[in-house]
Amino acid sequence: MIDNFFQHLLNDFNIDVGTIDVRPLVLILLLLIAGWLITNLAQRYLPRIADRLPARTRSRLLSALPGVSVIFNVALVLASLVILIASYKTSSLFSLVGAAGLGIGFAINPLVTGIVAGVVAIYEQAYRTGDWVTVDGDYGVVKSIGLRSFKIVTPDDTEITVPHNRLWTHNIANANSGNPDHMVVADFYVAPDHSAAHARQTLWDVGITSPYTQLTKPVIVVLHEKPWGTHYRLKAYPMDGRDEFQFISDMTVRGRAALNRIGAQPASVLPVADTQ
């Protein structure tokens, strides 16, 4: 049946079917289908397998996945080219590739630019599976990287598909760049009448005692004086990046209680234009 399909296709492009053996084309088609299947299965199941591995191994596996996927697909395309070159005369080959390329090129121009952007993103390691990224205001963890786009899952468990060619036009902020750890920040807004040194020490204690904290990484408290009081930022790394929001919540709950205990009251009026 596939043979017949190719015969018709070649007839449509006025290529002399009598001189062309379609078996290599069938082989290439099967190769590409197998490649597509393997890539999709890997994208779908390897992250699930990685979830069961130790944190460091998980991070390494997820980081390597897109690169391996590209190398695999490039190898398939090269293999297809080798089969083409070895199987056909040059004139027939040019006719065949030219006809196919012209048709497909017109049809999938945006797709091709997306794929090229994807290859560039993977080469530059702009994002990898498991990274925490912000694209055009959307923040989430990269769940999978496909040929044309990648998917991020937001803290609200919403999946967003982002085309790779967004790379050409938007900044992509990456919080951990392939590392298992990424810094998170809990904010506290405190009214002026308090001891800043005491509050800073108290918040530091909150950071080093949270059960989520990765203790081999620094815990830092920075503060900015504002007209309405003091803005404290408690910065720390969670042991598992997937716990980011539970970690921030834990630090916030404990930080508020601890500040309250030392008599530091929350700022009552926070100017809308000055939240940073």
Next chain:
Amino acid sequence: MSQPRGQNESSSRQESAESAPLWSLIPLADFKAPSGAAPEVVRSGLHDLWRRLRGDGLHMDGEQAEAQAEMERPSTQLLDWAAPEPDWATEDPTGPVRDLGGWLEQETPSAGVQTLVDTPIPLLHDRLTHWADQQGYAIIQPPPPETILNTDRGWIDGLPLDSGQRFLLPCLERCFLRHHNGLDLLRRLIERIDRFRPALLVVCNSWAWRYLCQVEKIDDVLGAPLVSAPFGDDLLNRWLSRSAHKASPVELVFREASSGKAVLDTIDLERTVESNSSTFLKNLAARSRGNPRVAWEIWRRSLLTTKDSTVGKDAQDAAKNDEGFTLWVRPWDQVQLPDLTGGANHADGMVLQSILLHGQLSQGILAELLPFAPSQTLSTLHRLRSGGFLQRDGTQGDETRGDESMWKPAPTGYPAIHRFLTNEGFLVDQL
């Protein structure tokens, strides 16, 4: 009657080995956990990977496994002959201080502070407390957890650290809590110790020590600690042989049930010594991370009934000429031990780490330290107990005070906990 030369030599070697002390202290920096036999390392690594990929639950139900082990276990009397339970408070009571010569010999005012680091399955705490009590040391009891959380400094003010006595602080890990209010008393205590420099022995749990070094740089004030030297296969061999020899009225020969290889050296000085040729003890030492208390628990669990059906033919042939009573030891790869790989989540890790950090915790205090609902904490504790990772000690709760029983790591589950927390990236101890 003269003995053959070879027999004389081996007997005298064994006598001198017998008289050498089992327990010694070494610097923490020199501690190295024993490693297992290479095939076992590979086997357990592949086994772990397979369990992770399958996403198994907790490896076994502790109660079920206990029931199964009970069926195959020798009688209690035979077990008590073969592997008698040591009195952990009096076992070689001078062992923990034998290597403290310099500190003991110095005059009290100038002795200063000496720190010892112990594991959550304690080897030093009970024995040092017993010894210090006999020597008339002032033993500093830790404050109740509520005092720590309320930062009630009355406890600190009541410590006569400037009285010129010798002191023992047997559990530094219970002088703080991993809570934003839980470090204040400890900081005051360290300040006082630094100010008065009393003659003080401090014993700290290895997990707490690592945590406090990381966040408080406590080692800068308390100095480099000593730890109990690990029990490798040689020490385990001597210790277990000696215990069995002392307790049993008949000579016992321990053989692997599959191969018949001798597991322990025979201890009878009248006979030619048969060296152990099995890798069982090497794997036991590695699994227990050199902790004899953990090793003893696993060892007792590994002893089998003498039913011939459980013993291979080769093993029976090897035991034909045994002069004593042959006791069979389960092959290492068939020893059923709790395993967390693939069956625990990050929240379980937090519960376990908190308990290890403080040695023991009540459910009420645990709920203060962890960001989970009390019901979730309670269910996690019970799940980990039924899996054989935790055990519950002390009084049951009453209606007015709540549950005051303490949760602590189970010796046989501790190695699995250690491995799990290491793999998951938690801050782990150095022992």
